[in-house]
Every structure is written in structure tokens, then in C-alpha cells.
Amino acid sequence: xxxxxxxxxxxxxxxxxxxxxxxxxxxxxxxxxxxxxxxxxxxxxxxxxxxxxxxxxxxxxxxxxxxxxxxxxxxxxxxxxxxxxxxxxxxxxxxxxxxxxxxxxxxxxxxxxxxxxxxxxxxxxxxxxxxxxxxxxxxxxxxxxxxxxxxxxxxxxxxxxxxxxxxxxxxxxxxxxxxxxx
Numbered sequence: 032x033x034x035x036x037x038x039x040x041x042x043x044x045x046x047x048x049x050x051x052x053x054x055x056x057x058x059x060x061x062x063x064x065x066x067x068x069x070x071x072x073x074x075x076x077x078x079x080x081x082x083x084x085x086x087x088x089x090x091x092x093x094x095x096x097x098x099x100x101x102x103x104x105x106x107x108x109x110x111x112x113x114x115x116x117x118x119x120x121x122x123x124x125x126x127x128x129x130x131x132x133x134x135x136x137x138x139x140x141x142x143x144x145x146x147x148x149x150x151x152x153x154x155x156x157x158x159x160x161x162x163x164x165x166x167x168x169x170x171x172x173x174x175x176x177x178x179x180x181x182x183x184x185x186x187x188x189x190x191x192x193x194x195x196x197x198x199x200x201x202x203x204x205x206x207x208x209x210x211x212x213x
Contacts, residue, residue, distance in 0.1 A: 064088040064095075111137075117163040128152070138166045142173055155179035161186050 057070040063081040065088050076082075083089040093099045101107055101122075110122030112134065120134035127149060129135050138156045143149060145168040150156065157172045157179050158165060174182060 062088055064092040110134075113164070119164050119166065138171055141166045141168055142171050144168070145171065146173060157182045161190075 058073055058076060060069050060071050060076065060082045061067065062069055062084045064083060067084045067088075069082060069084055071082060081092065083092065099105075101110070112120050112122075114120055119137040120130075121137050121140065122133060123129060123135050123140075124133040126135045126140075128139050136156075138158065139150050142156045150173060153176065155174050155176065155178075157174045159170050159172060162170075172182075
């Protein structure tokens with residue numbers, strides 16, 4: 032039996048089963064968090080046993096379900112993350128320098144071990160070589176706010192001077208061979 036679709040084209044009789052807008056092909060399921068009634072296509076039910084009406088429900092379910100916390104979460108990497116600024120942070124909830132997310136910067140922990148004392152809130156840890164994720168004890172120095180600003184300012188000036196020297200060498204037409212021989 033041939034039937035015309037909305038465009039007037041001839042199709043087979045199985046138009047209802049192939050059309051995703053057809054309600055008869057949907058299966059009723061309930062949201063795993065808020066228990067709201069949802070309609071899903073059968074091919075989507077095979078992917079997972081939990082279904083959610085939106086991302087807010089999925090997030091709420093993950094935060095209340097102990098199955099997906101810390102060590103059990105699929106993306107857990109031992110409580111070690113790198114923040115937007117490039118610093119390595121470690122999950123230690125009870126630490127006196129822990130942030131709101133219960134993570135502490137790794138350089139603070141290394142400095143506390145190096146100096147055998149707690150690093151106070153007003154103190155900064157300066158990376159001597161300027162690399163934020165190089166947390167070797169010999170690369171870290173405890174400073175005050177004003178000292179840290181001076182270190183950072185001097186480091187920035189030295190970096191800019193090197194950049195200007197390099198650009199001047201190239202603009203003067205000096206080749207790298209001439210620099211090595213001189």
C-alpha cells in the first residue's frame with residue numbers, strides 16, 4: 032500500500048514508525064531525579080538506565096547519588112586538577128588554606144613541607160623560574176605581598192628586555208651564526 036506524505040511523495044505504509052514526530056513510537060519513562068513523566072524514542076533507552084528531563088536534574092542526581100562522588104566518578108583523577116591560571120590544586124578538605132571547593136594549591140603544600148610550618152594567609156609562594164606548575168622545593172620561596180609584587184614585576188621586566196633584545200638582533204640583520212662566533 033502506498034501513501035502520500037506531507038510533500039505529496041509516495042511512501043510505504045511504514046510512515047508512522049519512521050517518523051520521529053509520531054507519538055505512537057515513543058515510550059514513557061520517568062526522570063531519575065524529579066520523577067517527571069518523559070517520552071523517549073526506543074533507540075535512546077538502550078544507552079543508559081537513567082533518564083533526565085534536563086541538565087539541572089542530571090546534576091542534582093549526580094550530587095546526591097554517592098555512586099558518582101570523588102573516587103567513583105568516571106573523571107576522577109586522584110583529586111588533582113589544574114585551575115584556569117595554570118596552578119596545580121589537590122583535594123584536601125580540612126586544610127587551613129583550602130578554597131571553597133576544598134582544593135589547596137600544590138605549591139603551598141610543598142612549601143609547608145620545605146619550611147616545616149604552615150603558610151599563613153598573608154604569605155605568597157613565589158615560583159623563582161616563573162613556571163606555575165613547577166612545584167619543586169628549590170623553585171619555591173615564601174614572600175610577603177609586597178615582596179611578591181617586586182619579584183613578579185622584576186621577572187616581567189627581565190622577560191620584556193629579553194624579547195626586545197631578540198627583536199633588535201633580528202632587525203639589525205645579525206644572524207645566529209654571527210652571535211655564536213662573537
